[in-house]
Amino acid sequence: MNDLFQRIEEAHRAIRPQVSVTPLAFSPMLSKVTGCDVYLKCEHLQHTGSFKFRGATNKLRLLDADARRNGVLTVSSGNHGQGVALAGKLAGVPVTVYASASAAAIKLDAIRALGAEVVTLNDTTLAVELEAARQAKIRGMAFVSPYNDLDVIAGQGTIGMELHEQSTDLAAVFASVGGGGLISGIGTAVKTLLPQTDVIGCWPANSTALYSSFQAGKIIDVEESETISDGTAGGVEPGSVTFDIGREVITGTALVTEEEIRAAMKLLAQTDRWMVEGAAGVALASMLKLSAQYQGRAVAVVLCGRNIMLNKFIEAVK
Numbered sequence: 001m002n003d004l005f006q007r008i009e010e011a012h013r014a015i016r017p018q019v020s021v022t023p024l025a026f027s028p029m030l031s032k033v034t035g036c037d038v039y040l041k042c043e044h045l046q047h048t049g050s051f052k053f054r055g056a057t058n059k060l061r062l063l064d065a066d067a068r069r070n071g072v073l074t075v076s077s078g079n080h081g082q083g084v085a086l087a088g089k090l091a092g093v094p095v096t097v098y099a100s101a102s103a104a105a106i107k108l109d110a111i112r113a114l115g116a117e118v119v120t121l122n123d124t125t126l127a128v129e130l131e132a133a134r135q136a137k138i139r140g141m142a143f144v145s146p147y148n149d150l151d152v153i154a155g156q157g158t159i160g161m162e163l164h165e166q167s168t169d170l171a172a173v174f175a176s177v178g179g180g181g182l183i184s185g186i187g188t189a190v191k192t193l194l195p196q197t198d199v200i201g202c203w204p205a206n207s208t209a210l211y212s213s214f215q216a217g218k219i220i221d222v223e224e225s226e227t228i229s230d231g232t233a234g235g236v237e238p239g240s241v242t243f244d245i246g247r248e249v250i251t252g253t254a255l256v257t258e259e260e261i262r263a264a265m266k267l268l269a270q271t272d273r274w275m276v277e278g279a280a281g282v283a284l285a286s287m288l289k290l291s292a293q294y295q296g297r298a299v300a301v302v303l304c305g306r307n308i309m310l311n312k313f314i315e316a317v318k
Contacts, residue, residue: 001248004150005192008157008185011058015155018090019054022046022159024166024300029271034291037298039167041159044276044306048114050231051156051182051304052076052083052146058155059144060087067142068093074144075132076111077103077125079231079305084144085114096141098132100125106309125234133237147179148240156182160189163300171297172198172252172290176282176304178232180210180242186302187249201250202286204229204278205257209236210246219243228261228316231279231305254286261285266317268303277308278316 022042030038043051060072071094074084081097088095095116099108100123108118121128129146136143145152163173163186173190177183187199203211206225213219219236227233236243256264261278264285268274276284280303287301308316 001188001192001245004154004157004188004245007150007154008161008189011154012158012161014061015054015057015158019057019158020046021162024163027272030267033267033271034288035295036291037296038287039170039298039300040272041163041300041302043159044274044280044303048079048082048086049306050079050083051159051302052079053086054158055152055155055181055185056080056083056087056144059149059151060084060091060093062151063093063142070141071095072144073098073132073136073139073141074146075099075129076146077230078107079307080146081107081111081116082114082307085111085116089115098128098135100128104309107307126237129237145237147181147184147242148237150241153181153185153242153245155185157185157189159302160186160193163190164193167298167300168194169298170194170197170300171294172200172299173302174200174202174254174283174287174299175302176229176232176279177201177203177210177246178234178279179236179240180246182302182304183250184242184245188245191249198251199249200252200254200286200290201246202254202256202283204232204261204282205255207233208255209234210242211253211255213243214247228258228278229282231277232282252290254289256282256285256289260289262316264288265313269317274303275306275308275313276303277305280304280306
């Protein structure tokens with residue numbers, strides 16, 4: 001963990017000013033509702049509308065000259081692809097993004113609008129991920145994993161550095177978990193700087209790949225159901241570094257239903273006027289579920305992204 005923390009510290013200094021320091025905003029209404037002092041880490045206000053720009057920027061800044069010329073290849077159906085595309089545009093690095101053919105067209109269009117090439121495959125999220133990594137090797141391009149990369153994780157960990165700078169008395173930090181890059185980075189920074197703070201990994205009950213892998217003691221395939229939290233959906237790559245890091249830094253877990261996620265998204269729109277995507281709703285729903293444990297204490301909820309189509313949001317909260 002010490003090596004990763006050093007990478008996070010370096011990233012925290014090096015990725016500015018491209019990457020914004022996002023607000024840690026106190027929510028009076030959510031605090032009143034829960035009995036906790038609720039702070040919202042506003043990663044939905046980050047460039048491209050998601051925390052993913054952090055890890056992408058850090059990864060690309062560390063590439064050597066040859067790798068920059070050859071370009072990078074990544075896999076994403078949305079936030080990570082947009083983050084890498086923008087980071088590549090700013091750094092002058094060509095970007096190719098592999099995605100599942102089932103991905104929302106508007107998300108792929110957003111990636112293309114940032115100058116990246118998009119390749120779609122008619123397969124599962126994990127299968128597309130593995131094929132993208134294979135193609136990167138064949139074509140001699142650097143592969144930018146959404147989560148299985150210490151440089152990417154270090155970029156996401158800068159959120160934890162900011163939390164420490166913005167508040168030193170947090171009882172808990174709630175963050176949603178997909179592949180585990182976000183929680184691994186935040187958790188490493190928080191447990192190093194604020195060891196008394198709980199790091200709560202939050203999952204939709206319909207998509208528990210890394211959680212179920214923790215329970216099994218190894219990375220396993222997990223049958224998934226549809227979830228509004230598409231940003232956390234999908235399997236975990238075999239051998240992912242996030243398995244060991246996550247087991248070390250996550251001190252508590254929460255699983256929330258689709259109804260709880262949608263209710264949290266609706267509540268946030270009512271209390272704080274923020275329209276966020278399902279993955280952010282997972283973190284908030286988890287805090288609401290566990291709020292009795294933190295009465296009168298400060299908690300932070302990582303609002304990891306805002307990239308949800310308007311009609312999907314309206315349908316979710318009606």
